[in-house]
Amino acid sequence: MSQDIHDWGVAETASQIAAKHVSAVEVAQHMLQRSQQLADNGAFLSLQVESTLAQARAADAQIESGAKLPLLGVPIAHKDVFVTRDWPTTAGSRMLSGYMSPFDASVVQRLAEQGVVTLGKTNCDEFAMGSANENSAYGVARNPWDASRVPGGSSGGSAVAVAARMVAGATGTDTGGSIRQPAAFCGITGIKPTYGRCSRYGMVAYASSLDQAGPMARSAEDCAWLLEAMMGPDLDRDSTSLDVPVPSLRAHLEDPREGADVQKPLQGLRIGLPKEFFAEGCRADVLSAVKAGLAELEKLGATLVDVSLPLTELAIPAYYIIAPAEASSNLSRFDGVRYGHRADHFEDLVDMYVQSRSQGFGPEVQRRILTGTYVLSHGYYDAYYLKAQRIRRLIAQDFQKAFATCDVIAGPVAPTVAWALGEKSNDPVSQYLADIFTLPASLSGLPGMSVPVGLGEHGLPVGLQLIGNYLDERTLLHTAHHLQAVTDWHLQQPQGAKV
Amino acid sequence: MSLSMQELERIAQLARLRLEPQEAPRMLDQINGFFELVERMNAVDTQNVEPLAHPAAVMRDVALRLRADVVSEPNARELNMQNAPAADGGLFLVPKVIE
Numbered sequence: 001m002s003q004d005i006h007d008w009g010v011a012e013t014a015s016q017i018a019a020k021h022v023s024a025v026e027v028a029q030h031m032l033q034r035s036q037q038l039a040d041n042g043a044f045l046s047l048q049v050e051s052t053l054a055q056a057r058a059a060d061a062q063i064e065s066g067a068k069l070p071l072l073g074v075p076i077a078h079k080d081v082f083v084t085r086d087w088p089t090t091a092g093s094r095m096l097s098g099y100m101s102p103f104d105a106s107v108v109q110r111l112a113e114q115g116v117v118t119l120g121k122t123n124c125d126e127f128a129m130g131s132a133n134e135n136s137a138y139g140v141a142r143n144p145w146d147a148s149r150v151p152g153g154s155s156g157g158s159a160v161a162v163a164a165r166m167v168a169g170a171t172g173t174d175t176g177g178s179i180r181q182p183a184a185f186c187g188i189t190g191i192k193p194t195y196g197r198c199s200r201y202g203m204v205a206y207a208s209s210l211d212q213a214g215p216m217a218r219s220a221e222d223c224a225w226l227l228e229a230m231m232g233p234d235l236d237r238d239s240t241s242l243d244v245p246v247p248s249l250r251a252h253l254e255d256p257r258e259g260a261d262v263q264k265p266l267q268g269l270r271i272g273l274p275k276e277f278f279a280e281g282c283r284a285d286v287l288s289a290v291k292a293g294l295a296e297l298e299k300l301g302a303t304l305v306d307v308s309l310p311l312t313e314l315a316i317p318a319y320y321i322i323a324p325a326e327a328s329s330n331l332s333r334f335d336g337v338r339y340g341h342r343a344d345h346f347e348d349l350v351d352m353y354v355q356s357r358s359q360g361f362g363p364e365v366q367r368r369i370l371t372g373t374y375v376l377s378h379g380y381y382d383a384y385y386l387k388a389q390r391i392r393r394l395i396a397q398d399f400q401k402a403f404a405t406c407d408v409i410a411g412p413v414a415p416t417v418a419w420a421l422g423e424k425s426n427d428p429v430s431q432y433l434a435d436i437f438t439l440p441a442s443l444s445g446l447p448g449m450s451v452p453v454g455l456g457e458h459g460l461p462v463g464l465q466l467i468g469n470y471l472d473e474r475t476l477l478h479t480a481h482h483l484q485a486v487t488d489w490h491l492q493q494p495q496g497a498k499v
Numbered sequence: 500m501s502l503s504m505q506e507l508e509r510i511a512q513l514a515r516l517r518l519e520p521q522e523a524p525r526m527l528d529q530i531n532g533f534f535e536l537v538e539r540m541n542a543v544d545t546q547n548v549e550p551l552a553h554p555a556a557v558m559r560d561v562a563l564r565l566r567a568d569v570v571s572e573p574n575a576r577e578l579n580m581q582n583a584p585a586a587d588g589g590l591f592l593v594p595k596v597i598e
Contacts, residue, residue, distance in 0.1 A: 102578035195554045196561075209553050235564075236571045240553070242561060317537040328514060335515075337591050342584035349594045353515040363526075366516055370507065371530055373514040387540055389550030394543070396557045429532045445554020470558045 024073030072115030095360030105202025123157030144496025152182030177438025184463025195445030196242035199234030220480035264301030277411030285456030293453030328372030
């Protein structure tokens with residue numbers, strides 16, 4: 001073995017375990033130990049050593065009995081918005097402190113059916129609302145490239161755990177960029193599939209018309225392994241689950257595109273560059289890394305074409321109306337009666353609701369509930385909520401116009417590299433503005449991906465965003481895999497991966 | 500337009516939240532700061548554009564569906580109640596509602 005266990009990716013870990021070079025228990029013990037040694041980075045909210053080892057022992061027993069499952073024995077971390085039976089689920093909120101789910105989320109269950117062992121639950125912004133992981137009620141997570149900087153959010157803990165080699169892969173959720181942006185900030189690979197590909201059953205709800213699960217790992221190939229296991233119809237449990245067949249994502253990743261040869265495996269791929277993504281709002285260091293990535297894709301045979309997404313800027317107000325509106329409705333379930341925090345002292349039933357909710361929810365969650373309640377209230381519904389939904393349709397239509405002339409859209413994931421802890425924590429609008437490049441695909445329900453393309457200012461990672469048309473996750477993963485076959489940006493190790 | 504403190508308080512009441520007096524002015528400023536961005540939406544003509552509530556509605560060949568109204572989950576009453584802040588005999592306890 002040329003590498004340490006923690007340097008193996010998902011696919012490599014699976015094959016080492018299947019070949020019995022190492023047991024699932026040995027891998028789990030090694031990763032648990034690292035996770036404890038690196039605990040200061042705040043990646044994990046919960047490790048339950050005995051539960052993880054019990055799953056690993058079960059995986060080893062399956063291997064002994066000859067079972068063949070693609071991910072048998074591979075430890076994976078779950079963002080703490082996926083409910084799990086054997087680990088508490090808090091969604092980063094005081095409201096759900098100590099909550100134990102009676103069932104596993106569909107995504108968790110699907111991965112378990114493919115042999116995955118759960119390593120632990122990762123830190124995140126409260127109810128997945130945030131872009132820096134600073135809204136977690138359980139403390140910040142730190143960027144492994146620079147511990148004084150944010151890891152991005154809301155799936156910040158998952159990004160940190162993967163980048164710091166505490167785990168080879170993790171689940172995340174992406175409502176407005178919460179997989180892609182932390183993946184970019186931490187120099188890893190992450191993909192949000194088409195809305196409806198992954199079941200939302202057992203995902204603590206934030207904004208239901210936008211929430212979507214996806215994997216985060218160090219390579220596109222590993223993302224393909226995980227995403228293939230995560231996706232698929234869940235028709236009885238999620239009314240928005242897509243009833244469409246799931247293609248194999250890991251098969252033929254190495255093959256050139258149809259009609260292309262091995263020298264130019266991406267020959268024929270048209271990559272659209274929206275001019276609004278390359279405008280002055282994006283920092284020079286980010287642009288130069290993104291362009292370096294695009295130049296590699298050109299060398300592989302892809303052609304770059306200009307496209308336009310004219311309403312890009314308006315994705316910000318549209319999203320920050322629609323998502324809080326849905327959140328205000330979803331979070332009304334937290335009433336201190338059936339589950340969640342209940343205040344110790346109150347006067348009557350209404351006061352119990354008020355006290356419990358005011359104590360249980362943090363400031364950003366309250367801000368979004370208030371904004372959402374306002375835009376849905378009588379007299380403002382048309383002017384704000386319906387207006388935002390009309391703009392949402394125009395944004396989705398603009399993408400379809402762009403896809404008439406290209407196969408994939410590319411640009412930066414975020415306008416800057418990771419910012420300093422505390423820098424934007426008192427200025428929510430400045431954080432909203434930083435989501436500009438991820439929100440359009442979210443509003444449209446399109447699959448989007450972040451792929452590392454080198455380092456920008458302060459030696460911090462930059463992510464190239466690839467956006468595909470509906471149901472076309474395969475082209476994203478195929479393109480990213482070929483980029484990673486000829487570059488080593490995704491193999492760079494941060495300082496924070498050293499024990 | 501900007502939101503007044505009275506309106507914010509009314510909304511908080513609807514949302515069953517209480518604004519701490521020392522936090523309320525900042526919350527109001529932050530929400531109003533966001534609504535400055537929102538005003539930019541008015542520059543776009545959206546007459547004759549149908550609101551889009553759900554992305555599946557713009558995907559080709561994908562339809563939203565209804566499922567049969569049948570029980571699909573097992574009865575897990577005890578498990579479901581284990582997270583209740585106050586319960587007794589399989590019932591959720593709440594403060595007295597009717598005198």
